Amino acid sequence: MPGHGGGYPAAPDARPQGPPGLSGAHRPASFEVIAGDASSSYIVHVPHSSTVIPQDVRSELLLGDEALAEELRLMTDARTEELALTAARQVAPRPWLFVNRLSRLVVDPERLPYGHEEMTEVGMGSVYTRTSGGKALRDLGQPAEKDLLKTFLWPYAEAFADLVDERLLVAGRVVVVDLHSYPQQTLPYERHQDARRPQVCVGVDVDHTPAALVERVTAACSIIGQVVVNEPFSGSYIPLRHFGRDIRVASVMVELRRDTYLREDGSLDPEGARNINAALVAILGG
Numbered sequence: 332m333p334g335h336g337g338g339y340p341a342a343p344d345a346r347p348q349g350p351p352g353l354s355g356a357h358r359p360a361s362f363e364v365i366a367g368d369a370s371s372s373y374i375v376h377v378p379h380s381s382t383v384i385p386q387d388v389r390s391e392l393l394l395g396d397e398a399l400a401e402e403l404r405l406m407t408d409a410r411t412e413e414l415a416l417t418a419a420r421q422v423a424p425r426p427w428l429f430v431n432r433l434s435r436l437v438v439d440p441e442r443l444p445y446g447h448e449e450m451t452e453v454g455m456g457s458v459y460t461r462t463s464g465g466k467a468l469r470d471l472g473q474p475a476e477k478d479l480l481k482t483f484l485w486p487y488a489e490a491f492a493d494l495v496d497e498r499l500l501v502a503g504r505v506v507v508v509d510l511h512s513y514p515q516q517t518l519p520y521e522r523h524q525d526a527r528r529p530q531v532c533v534g535v536d537v538d539h540t541p542a543a544l545v546e547r548v549t550a551a552c553s554i555i556g557q558v559v560v561n562e563p564f565s566g567s568y569i570p571l572r573h574f575g576r577d578i579r580v581a582s583v584m585v586e587l588r589r590d591t592y593l594r595e596d597g598s599l600d601p602e603g604a605r606n607i608n609a610a611l612v613a614i615l616g617g
């Protein structure tokens with residue numbers, strides 16, 4: 332599987348190299364492709380489950396250890412990787428997984444860089460400059476932002492788009508299931524403070540989410556609780572290479588409210604996790 336098998340930076344091809352200040356022999360891989368069956372058209376995207384921040388990136392953040400831990404607690408889609416993996420193992424043909432191995436506080440692969448993104452206005456574009464509570468997170472100059480994008484965002488986006496192209500070639504179509512979770516309490520950075528917060532929010536795109544897919548995902552998720560489309564969050568991850576260009580690439584976002592599967596201490600609630608598993612298996616087996 333040339334191109335993305337080992338994840339960054341192990342891939343031997345011509346991926347952009349980190350700038351001198353950001354290089355380092357022990358940098359953890361920034362993403363991982365977990366292979367599914369050759370015939371599967373499903374890719375489960377898990378962008379926000381990691382809390383890993385490389386030391387050189389950590390040293391640029393303006394938060395003490397305690398404040399950083401709290402921000403990670405609020406912003407990490409805890410255990411979504413585990414939920415995705417467990418479900419994927421039960422589905423034939425087995426779906427592919429694309430997992431972000433770094434925290435969204437390093438770069439957020441779901442956001443668009445350079446002002447194309449409404450979240451940039453609140454300091455939470457692809458490189459966050461503010462916390463979810465509006466405190467300063469980074470003192471970011473343009474070169475530093477460029478370096479972060481070059482080191483982490485572009486290789487990630489390219490590898491994801493390559494995986495989509497590879498699946499298109501083999502399966503003729505792709506369904507991206509963009510798996511997230513979100514807190515019960517509204518965070519100050521959120522744009523739509525009065526929106527409902529159902530147990531499941533299904534994010535859809537006007538061009539890339541066929542009605543039948545919305546229906547299927549909504550029906551599957553009803554075992555978890557109330558399901559609402561595009562509220563409080565909207566849209567779903569589609570690589571820029573395919574966005575608006577190739578409707579063979581379908582995408583749907585599943586945002587699980589965290590109290591549906593997580594206990595206060597961060598452990599999995601068995602019944603909630605079972606329901607989510609059933610929903611994901613139904614979605615990925617369709």
Ligand SMILES: [Zn+2]
Nearest residue numbers: 379408511512
């Ligand atoms: Zn998320």
